[in-house]
Amino acid sequence: MGSVPHVLVLGAGFGGLYAVRGLARAPMRVTVVDRRNHHLFSPLLYQVATAALAAPDIATPIRSILARQANASVLLAEVTGIDPAARQVTTDAGVLDYDFLIVATGSTHSYFGHDAWAPFAPGLKDVEDAFEVRSRILLAFERAEAVADDAARREWLTFVVVGGGPTGVELAGAIGEIAQRTLARNFRRFDPRDTRVLLVDGSDRVLPAFPPESSRDAARLLTAKGVEIVLGARATGVDARGVELDGGRRIAARTVLWAAGVAMSPLARGLGVPLDRQGRVLVAPDLSVPGHPEVFVVGDLAAVEQKGEWLPGVAQPAIQEGRFAALNVARLARDEATMPFRYKDLGTMATIGRSAAVAIVFGHRFSGFPAWLLWLFIHITWLIGYRNRLVVLLEWAWAYVTWGRGARVILDRKAWPPTD
């Protein structure tokens, strides 16, 4: 085993996982290191947060995905540093040597320097985040039932989602549906349909990365689900009672969710190469790092330009980059020259609750029900693991017919809200 090259892959998100799979037939040892035991199907994480899916539906053990790939092993550990000169990576489970390195450690959410807002406005990056968001949404309705005062109840029934990208749009749409339909007849002191859901974004439209027509469609579909859209407004303060917007406007709300801002994995700095303003690694056309042809960066953490635009931090670029880095590693091992990465734009989409979505597929624009059917088809076929597909399809079918949500489990109700 020691005679074949050792490829170390950091992170088992879309980028890392597809890199490992891309090396399945290469005469190499591959080790993938992740601090979690599961690969997360993150495009559906908001559905766990909004009680539509259970966590295991979208979290598959990395080991079981790679069980039959004999040249791959999995290490559950946290990477603490990279030393490209020594070709070593340090983890909390020891030091690892490598011949080739693929860095796919991604990003998390950021509060634009206001980390004090974090306890009041959870973001959505991992399973624990989803449980936290789910518990807060459900607990807010519980508190609304428990309080006697109407003004206090209004605060518990006001939800603010900060950030109008796909995650924010999906969260706001889902909360709108929970209020309008799922919780019907569940409470005795109020009608859940009186819930207010506000989606706040600093730009002049939702889904700013989509074409303006899609933004218009999304805004119309959100409004139909009872979501109020607040544009051109940035959060200047967040606390347990609401959000302060620039211009001094304040929204009194007990539940604030964060879907704005990304912070790159701090491991990028350890590479000692130029980063862009967001902290992404400015990779070479073959996805390698300047000065280190044996080191590649893929996924959210890589700044990759195609046709004059930067690729967004979503699943498709990560998957294609992961596969491509594997290809280039295999070429280097055979003493062949690497190839420049070419992104194949398959499209992009966002759902706005049940039966509604916006999508751009192969350059064609869809909205409403057709876009939602597309979304459904693509996500079901794409889910890793046949079991997950069946279970998720069944849960969605069930939810579609009943408007129910099967995963309304509040964990650890002590944690939130703070008693005040």
Next chain:
Amino acid sequence: MGSVPHVLVLGAGFGGLYAVRGLARAPMRVTVVDRRNHHLFSPLLYQVATAALAAPDIATPIRSILARQANASVLLAEVTGIDPAARQVTTDAGVLDYDFLIVATGSTHSYFGHDAWAPFAPGLKDVEDAFEVRSRILLAFERAEAVADDAARREWLTFVVVGGGPTGVELAGAIGEIAQRTLARNFRRFDPRDTRVLLVDGSDRVLPAFPPESSRDAARLLTAKGVEIVLGARATGVDARGVELDGGRRIAARTVLWAAGVAMSPLARGLGVPLDRQGRVLVAPDLSVPGHPEVFVVGDLAAVEQKGEWLPGVAQPAIQEGRFAALNVARLARDEATMPFRYKDLGTMATIGRSAAVAIVFGHRFSGFPAWLLWLFIHITWLIGYRNRLVVLLEWAWAYVTWGRGARVILDRKAWPPTD
């Protein structure tokens, strides 16, 4: 609304939930208080703990179960005391008055006075417990892959379940299967089939509450799944490295699970009535409390004698007692005399992993595959919520064909094991 009697039900386990449902057509207001938002189908909790099911499969929101019962409302709150003289219950969400009270606050696990063992040997009572047990089992295999030393690996691959009742038998059987089948090909440094699973009990047989023939069958089925049974042995010490048994024997094991001992809800003491040695309320034949005909106790917390034997703390007695207490409350409200409770013994069962179980149904004894089919049929039909039934059936069918377990999600790997 104020003119009809107010029935307060404490706890939405099997006893409390069936009491509320039993009052659906009574001209009364019913309030059920629970500190959790969900009713837990606890007979399948060990399947969440052993990664076979997701938490939402067995946890249904109390509100959604009771959504269509117009005379019932749900309060998410922790009960802190009962004042039978004032007919009041105090909670962390305020004081509640009642005309009739049904106490169904159940039990939790106990460490026989050794609470210091709790961090080293988690029990299994709620969803968080199940997540904790699941994470520990899965993390033990991860650590076994990470350590270089064989002796250390053996400790990580040794699992001890303390307590040979149904929960202990079910846990041990499931861990045996995970090791023998589910994790095949998942690790590179060891064969999961080398895992040791020990089931420890102080009595002279497993399932001591079952007939001796069932105990014998269960022992045989467990042994076939690779479980070692250690009888006549009580735990005298538990720490991060293993279990000490009386007689001085020590088992070196990094994972110890607790399935022994129950501790009754401390609310029983507030009733000011005689309790048995275990802390259960010695109820009158109509399930009311001596001196307080308007107060009933049902489920695990009630000491109920039938034909010279105490009913066990499992679901069937709780369900029947809950329904019966509702009936007696309705009779009292109509100024009729209460009736004495009569238990209808439907049987009892325990599974030992896939395709194997022991069961006593209407006095007939079953074991092996027929018992398991019975178990499957009864638990599927009995699960609350049609959606749960479909999803669970699909998950079981999938697991049956593949030996896979769909819920292998480790949460918060920092918490356990302690780095040492």
